[in-house]
Amino acid sequence: MIDLSITDIIDKAKMCRGISSDEAAELLSVSNQKDRSELISAAGSVRDKVFGNKVFIYGFVYFSTYCRNNCAFCYYRRTNDLSRYRKTEDEVLALSASLKDAGINLVDLTMGEDPVMCAGGYRELLGMVRRVRDEVGIPIMVSPGAVPEESFSAFRDAGADWFACYQETYNRDLFSKLRLEQDFDNRLNQKIWAKRAGLLTEDGMMVGLGETLRDRVDAITKMGSLGCEQIRAMTFVPQNGTPMEGMKPAESDDELRSIAVMRLMFPDRLIPASLDVEGTAGLKTRLDAGANVITSIVPPHMDLAGVAQHELDIDNGHRSVAHVLQMLDGMGKRVATNTEYASLLKDLRAWNR
Ligand code: SF4
Structure with a gap:
């Protein structure tokens, strides 16, 4: 129990010095409209x-x-x-180049744990990363799933700037029901090993798949205290053909509160507004809640999928760079230049040491 009122906690948070886990729990549980609006507005102002x-x-x-x-x-x-599909190295190169030309700051090379790409110590994936670095010249995030400890330096040397690996939950029981046949500690260590190798790291939690409010607080606290420079929350979307397909889809409100609390707890982190949950219709609410990175921009007509929403807003071009830029204009936001993004990466690396 804490003595501070919601308004006191929010006033403290506005000073950009973070909040405690107990204070985060109070904020995550706000239900009346006035407190909720204060929370969202404080998170937006801390981000700004x-x-x-x-x-x-x-x-x-x-x-x-x-x-x-x-x-x-x-x-x-x-x-x-x-x-299923697997793009060739040349296709990935062309896609990365077109995203760079369109003005994006980073390309996120994501795969399932594809046995072909994992073979030979990730030989094909490393070659792909090297070529994107050398021939396209754009910051790179790799999201290859869980990899052995000795592979991290190879990803760094090939040119990856970031390594992303979402735990989804820090509740071990829930983890074992979600990430079947996978090891909790091995996945947790991905972030630690990546940082040790000098890579920037992203972790993420999923919202709405059976976790408690305390689980959410624990996940936010853990992701931040691991030192992950980018942390995210995404609403679970039930998927056809899975054991969870019958679950009731969650509203995005818990995700928005989680984003806002992450921002107040860790003011200087990168926090994504993913287009992968509600498409571009969900962009403004996530930015309003304190997010400062737009992820899951997917070029149209390239036969590429999203993760949670494999088709939403892709072939109508709404997830394209041009459409997102147009939307940002109307929100008083602007996209960082590549020079600004490079300078941010430099600062984050200095902080990482
Ligand atoms: S989340 Fe999907 S793609 Fe990723 S490891 Fe699990 S099954 Fe594979």
């Missing part, structure tokens, strides 16, 4: 104080939908019978 009106935009290249794992929540789980 730290980052100004600029946001960062990331292109998403989900280059292989093959996966050896069988996560209960995921459409691309091994046992789901669906048509």
Whole structure:
């Protein structure tokens, strides 16, 4: 129990020095409209104080939908019978180049744990990363799933700036029901090993798949205290063909409160507004809640999928860079230049040491 009222906690948070886990729990549980509006508005103002009106935009290249794992929540789980694709190195290069030309700050090279890409110590993936670095010259995030400890330096040397690996929950019991046949500590260590190798790290939690409010607080606290420079919350979307397909889809409100609390707890972190949950219709609410990175920008007509929403807003071009830029204009925000993003990465690396 804490003595402070919601308004006291929010006033303290506005000073950009963070809040405690107990205070975060109080804020996550706000239910009346007035407190909720105060929370959201404080998170937006803390983001603006730290980052100004600029946001960062990331292109998403989900280059292989093959996966050896069988996560209960995921459409691309091994046992789901669906048509899958694996893009060639040249295709990934061309996609990355077109995203760079369109003005994005980073390309996120994502795959399921595709046995072909994992073979030979990630030989193919490392070659792809090297070519994107050398021939396109854009900051790179890799999201290859869980990898052995000795692979992290190879990803760094090939040119990756970031390593993303979402725990989804820090409740071990829940983890074992979601990430079937996977090891909690091995996944947790991904963030630690990546940081040790000098990579920037992203972690993420999922909202609405059976976790308690305390689980959410624990996940936010843990992701931040691990030192992950980018942390995210995304609403669970039930997927056809999975054991969780019958679950009731959650509203996005818990995700928005989680984003706002993350911002108040860790004012200087990058926090994504993902287009992968509600498409561009959900962009403004996430930015209002304190997010400062737009992720899951997917070029249209390239036969690329999203993760939680594999088709939403892709082929109508709404997830394209041009459309997102147009939307930002109307919100008083601007995209960071590549020079600004490079300078941010330099600062984050200095902080990481
Ligand atoms: S969440 Fe990732 S690791 Fe799990 S089944 Fe889906 S693609 Fe594979």
